[in-house]
Amino acid sequence: MTTTDHPPTAPTATHPAPTNPAATHPAPTHKPTTTPPPTTTTPPPDPHPQKLPLAGLLALATAVFITSLTETLPAGLLPAMSADLGVSESATGQTVTIYAAGTALTAIPLTAATAGWRRKRLLLVAMAGFAAANTVTAVSGDYTLTMAARFIAGVAAGLAWALLAGYARRMAPVHLQGKAIAIAMAGIPVALSLGVPAGTYLGKLLSWQVAFLMMTGLTVGLLAWIAALVPDYPGRPRGATPPMLRTLRVPGVTPVLFVTLVFVLAHTVLYTYIATYLDGLGMGGSTDLVLLVFGAASLLSIWIVGTLIHRRLRALTLAAVLLVGVAAAVLATLSDSPALVYAAVTLWGLGWGGAPTLLQTAAGDAGGDAADAAQAMLVTLWNVAMAAGGVIGGVLLGLAGTSSFPWTILLLLVPVLLVVVISRTHGFPARRTATDQ
Numbered sequence: 406m407t408t409t410d411h412p413p414t415a416p417t418a419t420h421p422a423p424t425n426p427a428a429t430h431p432a433p434t435h436k437p438t439t440t441p442p443p444t445t446t447t448p449p450p451d452p453h454p455q456k457l458p459l460a461g462l463l464a465l466a467t468a469v470f471i472t473s474l475t476e477t478l479p480a481g482l483l484p485a486m487s488a489d490l491g492v493s494e495s496a497t498g499q500t501v502t503i504y505a506a507g508t509a510l511t512a513i514p515l516t517a518a519t520a521g522w523r524r525k526r527l528l529l530v531a532m533a534g535f536a537a538a539n540t541v542t543a544v545s546g547d548y549t550l551t552m553a554a555r556f557i558a559g560v561a562a563g564l565a566w567a568l569l570a571g572y573a574r575r576m577a578p579v580h581l582q583g584k585a586i587a588i589a590m591a592g593i594p595v596a597l598s599l600g601v602p603a604g605t606y607l608g609k610l611l612s613w614q615v616a617f618l619m620m621t622g623l624t625v626g627l628l629a630w631i632a633a634l635v636p637d638y639p640g641r642p643r644g645a646t647p648p649m650l651r652t653l654r655v656p657g658v659t660p661v662l663f664v665t666l667v668f669v670l671a672h673t674v675l676y677t678y679i680a681t682y683l684d685g686l687g688m689g690g691s692t693d694l695v696l697l698v699f700g701a702a703s704l705l706s707i708w709i710v711g712t713l714i715h716r717r718l719r720a721l722t723l724a725a726v727l728l729v730g731v732a733a734a735v736l737a738t739l740s741d742s743p744a745l746v747y748a749a750v751t752l753w754g755l756g757w758g759g760a761p762t763l764l765q766t767a768a769g770d771a772g773g774d775a776a777d778a779a780q781a782m783l784v785t786l787w788n789v790a791m792a793a794g795g796v797i798g799g800v801l802l803g804l805a806g807t808s809s810f811p812w813t814i815l816l817l818l819v820p821v822l823l824v825v826v827i828s829r830t831h832g833f834p835a836r837r838t839a840t841d842q
Contacts, residue, residue, distance in 0.1 A: 458576050461635040462588040465573055467627050468528070469592030471535055472562045474600040475620060476504050482605060482613040489613070490548045500555045502792055507559020508566065509788040515560070516567040516781035524572055525637035527564065529628060534561030536624040543617035559788075566784040570765035571776060575638050580715055583766055587711025590761045594703030594754075602693050652778040657771030657831030660824050661779070664833075665764045666786045668726065671817035672757055673794025675733075675810045678802060685807040686740055695750055702754025710759030714766055719833045722763050722825050728756030730818045737811035771832055 479486060479500045487497040519527050538558035545551045570586050577585035608616040653659055675682060680692045688695070710721055732753035739745045765783065772779030801809045825833050 457581055457585055461576055462573060462585055464627065464630045464635050465569055465589040466592040468532060468565060469569060469589055470596045470600060471620065471624055471627065472565050473593050473596035474604065475535055475539060475558050476501065476562065477596065477601050478604045478616060482608045482616060485608060485613045489546060490551060492548050500552065502795065503552050504555045504559040505788040505792040507556040508563040509785050509792065511560045512563030512567050512784045513781045515564055519564065521640040523637055523640060524568065525631065525635060527568055528572065529631055531561045531564040531568065532624055532628055532631065536621050539617045539620040539624065543614045543621065563784060567781040570769060570780055574769060576636060583714030584711040586766055587707050587714065587762045591704065591707050593761055594700045594707065594758050599700060602696065652772060652775040652782065655772060655775055657828065658779050660828040660832035661764065661767045661771050662782055662786055664821050664824050665783050666790050667817050667821050668760060669787050669790035670794050671814045673791050674798045674813050677795045678798045678807065678810065681802065682807040682810055686746065688743060688746065698747055699750050699754040702751045703758025706755045706758030707762065710762050714762065718763065718767060719835050721759065722833050725756045725760050725763060726818055726822050726825060728752050730815060732756065733811040733814035737815065767833055
């Protein structure tokens with residue numbers, strides 16, 4: 406809204422101005438004191454005038470942790486779950502697949518349908534979906550009901566994932582948006598490196614049902630946290646969200662989505678079968694320690710990415726792809742040495758840990774006004790890649806054994822590296838500007 410400055414109104418005839426102020430108001434017998442006007446010198450502006458709202462961002466990180474752990478927790482609880490549900494471990498493993506399917510199938514249409522919702526309301530609904538789904542999973546003794554609950558959890562994940570990166574960006578000033586997303590995405594490696602082993606241990610110590618109920622309790626606490634400390638933002642007006650096909654024509658969006666699909670696929674082929682791969686190397690008893698090393702390196706990667714992403718998005722993305730590629734090359738040629746396996750896993754974590762932050766930031770930057778649509782497509786392709794990675798990894802395991810996994814990663818990373826290199830103007834630009842949103 407603009408304001409119009411009006412000139413001061415001249416005295417009217419009703420209140421004539423005195424012609425002789427001295428006669429009307431006798432001169433004072435003492436010299437009046439005058440107060441000098443305050444100094445108006447303005448200090449130089451602070452280039453970083455705002456701070457990150459850590460309480461709100463940590464709530465988003467906890468939401469990311471819950472979504473990631475809910476998806477992967479069954480992997481550590483398969484024997485007990487399959488026994489109680491009366492199905493094979495292979496069938497129980499499909500509880501992970503159907504979660505990814507729920508996300509992939511619904512992320513785009515639900516994101517479009519809820520584009521006008523207030524952001525906090527949408528986040529609360531999504532997390533309430535996790536609380537309900539994990540509770541049903543914990544108390545269900547029926548395989549069909551469990552699969553339905555897992556599908557609902559995947560739907561909730563689609564809503565949450567399409568929302569979280571943009572939410573974190575809106576909570577931070579422009580120069581700290583990358584760091585804000587990095588804080589929110591820290592929930593992923595924490596879930597994979599600490600949450601899954603802890604949930605597996607809790608499931609063995611008590612029961613797998615208790616592990617899922619603990620997830621419900623954590624989610625209920627998070628709902629209160631979000632309601633109290635996470636700021637709210639409006640959704641988009643009706644009709645403001647561009648169609649998905651139009652979003653694909655925005656320069657830079659398609660390269661980012663391609664890199665997301667293939668990079669996640671390459672990672673998932675090995676990560677899904679990491680225990681089997683290590684067992685083939687004679688390191689099956691060290692799976693927990695290997696995952697811990699991977700998680701620690703991932704956390705370090707997130708810190709580095711969060712510090713530099715505003716100025717070095719392209720360089721960091723190239724480094725991420727190259728680090729994972731070097732790790733795969735070491736595993737493909739030098740895996741007979743446990744020390745080199747740990748070194749390769751460290752490089753893998755350093756390359757992969759910051760990838761979610763890099764890819765979601767790139768999608769948001771490239772999408773511009775269509776950022777929400779770009780994020781929804783990224784979430785869909787991410788889960789498609791995860792599901793496909795499990796399938797392709799299983800086929801490779803049966804046809805060529807675990808030794809084929811690192812070579813497959815190297816093969817997939819070639820087009821990923823090529824697309825990042827050629828997307829210098831849009832997608833993964835050499836320099837981000839202060840107006841990147």
